[in-house]
Each structure stands twice: as structure tokens, then as C-alpha cells.
Amino acid sequence: MSTVFLTAALALLLTIVLGLAQVFRQAGRADSLLAAILFGTTGVAVVLLLGKALGIPGAVDVALVFASLAAVLGVAFVLRGWPPDDFPEDPRP
Amino acid sequence: MIPQLLDGTLVLVVVALAWRALNDRDLFRGVIEFIALGLLLAMAWLRLRAPDLALAEAAVGSGLTGALILSALVRMRRREQAAAGQPAGVATGPWAKDRAKNFSRVLLGALSVAMLGTLAWAALSLPAKARGLTAEALARLPDSGVTNPVTAVLLNFRAYDTLLEIGVLLLAIVGVWALRRGEWPAADLRERPLLLSLLRWVLPLLAVGAGYLLWIGASAPGGAFQGGALLAGALVLALLSGLGRRLLRRGRLVRTGLTIGVLVFGVAGAVALGWTGGLLQYPTGQAGAWILVIEAAALVSIGLTLGLLYLGGRPGEK
Structure with missing residues (x-):
């Protein structure tokens, strides 16, 4: 059973690698920002799978911390880090 | 495979x-x-x-x-x-046309390589199978008041190190506050209903998560630093959206929060010194409660410190 979990974790890790390759290749800033947020989601899944495969119950807490701080990072990115040159128009609704 | x-x-x-x-x-x-x-x-x-x-x-x-x-x-x-x-x-x-900068880069690189070499030599010269203190620490684990060996080492066996670590955090925020007044970036929540509805969910979750990590630290991975990071995340969110301004303007309250970790830890050390004769040597059988109180105070200080560092200076009164 743990092989299944490890294989799934590897597959998810490979999607992160693919996403990173895109970020490395001069993707736009908004693209890399979205990629980072999606890495967070994938990362939660990988951490949970690794914890299950290796029998580490504490992994659930690691995933919890990742998920909660991802919200903080997302808000910080949007409110503070959103690059102005990518969005010349008024960002307010 | x-x-x-x-x-x-x-x-x-x-x-x-x-x-x-x-x-x-x-x-x-x-x-x-x-x-x-x-x-x-x-x-x-x-x-x-x-x-x-x-x-x-x-x-x-x-x-x-x-x-x-x-x-x-x-x-x-x-x-x-x-x-x-x-x-x-x-x-x-990486290679700007500035000779002084390039020189300092080469110097830093050489120092890093020397450091790496020293560390590698130190690691390689260690006996391949060191006994370490693991066995002793694990043997005394029942006396430590907690069942998570990491917390036992950090808050009991080597509590002095942790006390100084919390002191370093306090020093860091004092240094940042001494340098400049922080900006207060804040979004207008009336213009961002989506953010407001997110905060309604995430802020309580972060607060509960911080308490959970603190509590679980006694028996599983967790503790004041991890919980404090979640608390700091909540504080960063509040700062970004302009919540809690009035509370943060009350300087004495904030300063008490920032120092309470070191204060409680120090007082606990002094009391333990008078009680048992050893610095931070908790009375037998009560170590768990002592650790919880110290960690709870440290949680508040760590969360406030890490969160307020986000301002990049002391909260200014205009």
C-alpha cells in the first residue's frame, strides 16, 4: 500500500517540477505567482501522502500548517506583491 | 525503485x-x-x-x-x-561591473568554501558511530513532563538554550523598532468583501491552530515556535487588512506581549532556582505544567514578534 502512496507522491512532485520548469522559463509574474499558490496545494497533498507512506502521523499537522499559511501568503501576494507593471488598470472592483 | x-x-x-x-x-x-x-x-x-x-x-x-x-x-x-x-x-x-563588489563577492565565496570545508572536516572526523546523548535523554524522558523527545530537550533538558533563543527574538524586534517607524499597509475592507469573508474563516482557524500546535507539542511535533508562526500569520493578515489598529496602538500592551515570553521564562527559571536549587530545573512531577505555562507565554511573544516584524519598524502613531 505504501508503494501506491509513494508513487502518487512522486507523480505530484513531478507536476511541481513541470510547473517550476515553466516558472524558470521567463513566465510572467502573475503566472509564477499562481504557480506558487498551486505548489502549496500540491505540497499539502505530497506531505499527506508521504506521511501515510512512511507512517508519520505528524505529517497531518505539517499539511495543516502549510494550508493555513498558504492563505496568508496568498493575501500578502495579492495586497502587497502584485506587480504594478502587469496590471496597469485600476485593480479595484 | x-x-x-x-x-x-x-x-x-x-x-x-x-x-x-x-x-x-x-x-x-x-x-x-x-x-x-x-x-x-x-x-x-x-x-x-x-x-x-x-x-x-x-x-x-x-x-x-x-x-x-x-x-x-x-x-x-x-x-x-x-x-x-x-x-x-x-x-x-551575478557579475556586476563593480570591482569592489566583485572583490567582496570573491571574498565571501572563499569564506563560504572555507566554512564548508571546516564543517565537512568536522563532520568527517567524527566517529562513524557516535553514542551521543540520545540514550540518556530518552531514558530520562518520563521525568521531563512531556512525551515528545524534541520538546523534552528544548524545554527541559536544554531549556537554557530556548530561553536565550526567545531573548534573541526580542533583541531582533528591539533592533528593528530602533531603526525606523514601520509603514502600515492596509487594504480597505469595504472595497474587498472577498477578503473580509476569507478573514472571517482564516483568522479564527489560525488562532485555534496556534493553540493546537502548542498543546500537541507535549506529545507530538509542535510547540511554541510553530504555533507562534501561525499566530504571526494571523497578525500579518490583520495588519494587511487594517484590523486591530487600535489594539496595536496601545504601546504598553504590545510591549508587554513582546516581552512576556522572556519574562515568564526568566521568572520560572528564578523560581525553580530557589525551589529546587537548579536553574530551570523544574520541581519533580510538575514539569509538564511548568513547560505548558512557559510555552504559552512564549507563543504570545513569538507570534507578536514575528508578526510585527512584517511592519518593518515600530508601529508609528501619526
């Missing part, structure tokens, strides 16, 4: 990411790569069966530091724009 593939991929990606995060010409992308690096490092720690380190990396190393670096980048870019009136945020590249 699968585990080896997983490990190999992790190692390659971590090294590549670390290199890119340091060398990316676009600093904004560098920040993103740094955050992704933290994520992958936490996975690597988990793979090495070190959930305590994975948790610390997830809480402090990736999320919170990422937000801090991002805020520093925004501030730097704004200052550069104000100074030169040209687009900023692009580094000068």
Missing part, C-alpha cells in the same frame, strides 16, 4: 531551486522560488522521518519568511523607484 526516484527528484529540485532563488534576475520570481524551496525542503525533512523539522520549516521557513521577504522586496522597489524614477526589482546580475 519508487523511493529512489522520489529522493533523487527531491534532491535535484531542491538544489536547482536554491540556485535559482539566489541567482534569478527577477527578484519577484526569486521570492516565489524561495517559497517553493521551503515547501520542498519540508517534504525532504518528512522523507528523512523528521516531522519536527518539517513542521518548523513549513511554519517559519517557508510561509512566514516568504511573506517577510516579499514585503522587503516591495519596500525596496518603492524606494528605488522614488530614488531614480525607473523600474526596479531587477538585480544587477
Whole structure:
């Protein structure tokens, strides 16, 4: 059973690698920002799978911390880090 | 086969990411790569069966530091724009045409290599099978008041180190406050209903999560630093959206919160010294309660310190 979990974790890790390759290749800033947020989601899944495969119950807490701080990072990115040159128009609704 | 593939991929990606995060010409992308690096490092720690380190990396190393670096980048870019009136945020590249800078880079590189060599020599000269203090620490675990060996070492066997660590955090915020007055970036919540509805969910979750990590630290990976990071995340969210301004303007309250960790820890040490005759040697049978009280106070201080560092200066009164 743990092989299944490890294989799934590897597959998810490979999607992160693919996403990173895109970020490395001069993707736009908004693209890399979205990629980072999606890495967070994938990362939660990988951490949970690794914890299950290796029998580490504490992994659930690691995933919890990742998920909660991802919200903080997302808000910080949007409110503070959103690059102005990518969005010349008024960002307010 | 699968585990080896997983490990190999992790190692390659971590090294590549670390290199890119340091060398990316676009600093904004560098920040993103740094955050992704933290994520992958936490996975690597988990793979090495070190959930305590994975948790610390997830809480402090990736999320919170990422937000801090991002805020520093925004501030730097704004200052550069104000100074030169040209687009900023692009580094000068690894080999700028500045001789003094190149010299210092070479010097720093040489020092780093020397440091690495020393560390490698120190690691290689260790006996291959060291006994260490693991057996002694584990044997005394029942006396420590907690069942998580990491917490037992940090808060009981080597509590002095942790006391000084919390003192270092206090020093850090004192230093930042002494330098300048912080900006108070705040979004108008009336214009951002989506943010408000997110905060309604996330702020309580972060607060409960911090308490949970503190409590579970006695028996599983967790503790004041990890919980404090979640608390700091909540504080960063509040600062970004302009909540709790009035509370933060009450300087004495904030300063009490910042120092309470060191104060409680120090007083506990002094009381224990008078009671049992050893500094931070808790009375037999009560160690668990002492640790919980100390950690709860430390949680408040750590959360406030890490969160207020986000302002980049003391909360200014206009």
C-alpha cells in the first residue's frame, strides 16, 4: 500500500517540477505567482501522502500548517506583491 | 525503485531551486522560488522521518519568511523607484561591473568554501558511530513532563538554550523598532468583501491552530515556535487588512506581549532556582505544567514578534 502512496507522491512532485520548469522559463509574474499558490496545494497533498507512506502521523499537522499559511501568503501576494507593471488598470472592483 | 526516484527528484529540485532563488534576475520570481524551496525542503525533512523539522520549516521557513521577504522586496522597489524614477526589482546580475563588489563577492565565496570545508572536516572526523546523548535523554524522558523527545530537550533538558533563543527574538524586534517607524499597509475592507469573508474563516482557524500546535507539542511535533508562526500569520493578515489598529496602538500592551515570553521564562527559571536549587530545573512531577505555562507565554511573544516584524519598524502613531 505504501508503494501506491509513494508513487502518487512522486507523480505530484513531478507536476511541481513541470510547473517550476515553466516558472524558470521567463513566465510572467502573475503566472509564477499562481504557480506558487498551486505548489502549496500540491505540497499539502505530497506531505499527506508521504506521511501515510512512511507512517508519520505528524505529517497531518505539517499539511495543516502549510494550508493555513498558504492563505496568508496568498493575501500578502495579492495586497502587497502584485506587480504594478502587469496590471496597469485600476485593480479595484 | 519508487523511493529512489522520489529522493533523487527531491534532491535535484531542491538544489536547482536554491540556485535559482539566489541567482534569478527577477527578484519577484526569486521570492516565489524561495517559497517553493521551503515547501520542498519540508517534504525532504518528512522523507528523512523528521516531522519536527518539517513542521518548523513549513511554519517559519517557508510561509512566514516568504511573506517577510516579499514585503522587503516591495519596500525596496518603492524606494528605488522614488530614488531614480525607473523600474526596479531587477538585480544587477551575478557579475556586476563593480570591482569592489566583485572583490567582496570573491571574498565571501572563499569564506563560504572555507566554512564548508571546516564543517565537512568536522563532520568527517567524527566517529562513524557516535553514542551521543540520545540514550540518556530518552531514558530520562518520563521525568521531563512531556512525551515528545524534541520538546523534552528544548524545554527541559536544554531549556537554557530556548530561553536565550526567545531573548534573541526580542533583541531582533528591539533592533528593528530602533531603526525606523514601520509603514502600515492596509487594504480597505469595504472595497474587498472577498477578503473580509476569507478573514472571517482564516483568522479564527489560525488562532485555534496556534493553540493546537502548542498543546500537541507535549506529545507530538509542535510547540511554541510553530504555533507562534501561525499566530504571526494571523497578525500579518490583520495588519494587511487594517484590523486591530487600535489594539496595536496601545504601546504598553504590545510591549508587554513582546516581552512576556522572556519574562515568564526568566521568572520560572528564578523560581525553580530557589525551589529546587537548579536553574530551570523544574520541581519533580510538575514539569509538564511548568513547560505548558512557559510555552504559552512564549507563543504570545513569538507570534507578536514575528508578526510585527512584517511592519518593518515600530508601529508609528501619526
